[in-house]
Every structure is written in C-alpha cells, then in structure tokens.
Amino acid sequence: MGWVYGGIGVVIICGIITAAVLLNLHRKETDPVTGCPKDGYESITSVLVDLTDPINPVQEAALQNALLKVRDEVPKYGRLEIYPLKPTITTAIEPLFFGCSPGSGRDEDNGFYGNPELANRRWKRMFADKVDAVINELQKLPPQQNSPLLEGLQSVAVTSLGSPLAANASTKRILLLSDMIHHTPELSMYKGAPDFVQFKSTQYYPRIKPTLRGAQVDVFLIVRDTQKHVQQPPLYKFWVEFMNASGGFLQNWEPLQ
Helix, strand or coil: CHHHHHHHHHHHHHHHHHHHHHHHHCCCCECCCCCCECCCCCEEEEEEECCCCCCCHHHHHHHHHHHHHHHHHCCCCEEEEEEECCCCCCCCCCCCEEEECCCCHHHCCCCCCCCHHHHHHHHHHHHHHHHHHHHHHHCCCCCCCCECHHHHHHHHHHHHHCCHHHCCCCEEEEEEEECCCCECCCCECCCCCCCHHHHHCCCHHHHHCCCCCCCEEEEEECCCHHHCCCCCHHHHHHHHHHHHHCCCEEEEEEECC
C-alpha cells in the first residue's frame, strides 16, 4: 500500500506546484506604493472634480455615489486618479489620489487557488479605503473665483494620459464632475457657450487644447438652477466638438443625481 500513499503524495505535491504556478501567472510586478504594474497600467481612469462653485447637500450625496461607483468599476491593475479643479498658472494640478486596484473577490474566479475573502480585504485596505478618504476630503474644497475647465482638462491629459505607463492601457477614460461652464478672464461661458469653429480661431485655443489620446470622456453634469440658460444644447455641442478636436470623444453626458 506504500506505493498508493506515495502516489497520492505526488499528486498532492503536483497540485500545490500547479496552483502556485497558476497564481504567479496571474500576478504582476507592482509598485509598492501605488500597487500599479511596473510594466504599464491595464486601464486608466482620471476624475476631474469641479467644486469651484458650491453644491447643495443632495448634489454632495450624488457626487459621493458617483465616485464610489467609479471606484468599484476600476478593474484589477487599473489605475485611478482623482484631481480637484484649480488654476494651472504656476503648476499642473496634482492628484489627490493615484493608485491601482489590486483586484477584489470578483477577480478570484478560480476556486482551486483563489481566495475571494482575502482579495476583498486586500482591495479594501490597499485601495478602497484610500479612495474613500479622498472622497471625504473633496467635500471640504473651498469655492474659487474662476472655473478653469479647459486648463484643468489639459493638465489632467498631460499628467495622466501622457505618462509612458498609460501608453498601452486598454481603456483610457476621463470623468468630469462639473457644471461644464468654463469661466476665466480669457473665456467666460456664463452668457452661453461659444461657437466652436469661431473659438478655434482664437489665440486662446492653441494654448489650452489638450491631447486626449483616444480617451473616452464622460460627464456627470452638476445642474445649476441659476445657469439653466447656459446648460442648454449649445453647451453640449461645444464640448462634443472640443473633445473630438482634441483626440478624444464625449461618450456620456448625464445629470449628477
């Protein structure tokens, strides 16, 4: 009977080795701080939050829900960056959060070597809790005199999409949570969005034109009761044309609710 037990032992050892090999095949070498693959991001989602004007409590709750949904949608080894809209006169906008999802229990689909419970705990500790802390901090951002959306989008495109690690990402997405009413001394949309064709001929346009590198742009529109005359189809049309001319495309435009 010894050969039987010996055979069983060999099978068990082979199974352990196979499990270890399969597990390592699914792992990537990652940065110890960000959790991102050192050979490049699987996907990249960049969120630009425009709280330059105050929002009401219902909109605050909707903003939080939208960001939590984005957090949960980031795939394993996908990168998430969250930026506050602010002036870019002296420096590019720095992200409040940047990091990659280590994957959650939903990614552990092989019961032989996967551990969904452990994966969920790791996802919460290394990713979700950090994102949640930033979401809470966003609510404390003070209002600003200007809303430099064009400059903010350009800054995010350079910092986020322009990274060599993002070059081969399968998905590139920019999410804007904003009223989409740009306001600076160079251009104010408070009286309405300009005609894009005419805007392209201004000296301001080449200064702020971003390079979106094929990114999908989604907008959660913060509806302003005092700006309903501006948040009309011409505003949407301007941004569609602007994104197209910048090498991206506006996929979704929906109210934040």
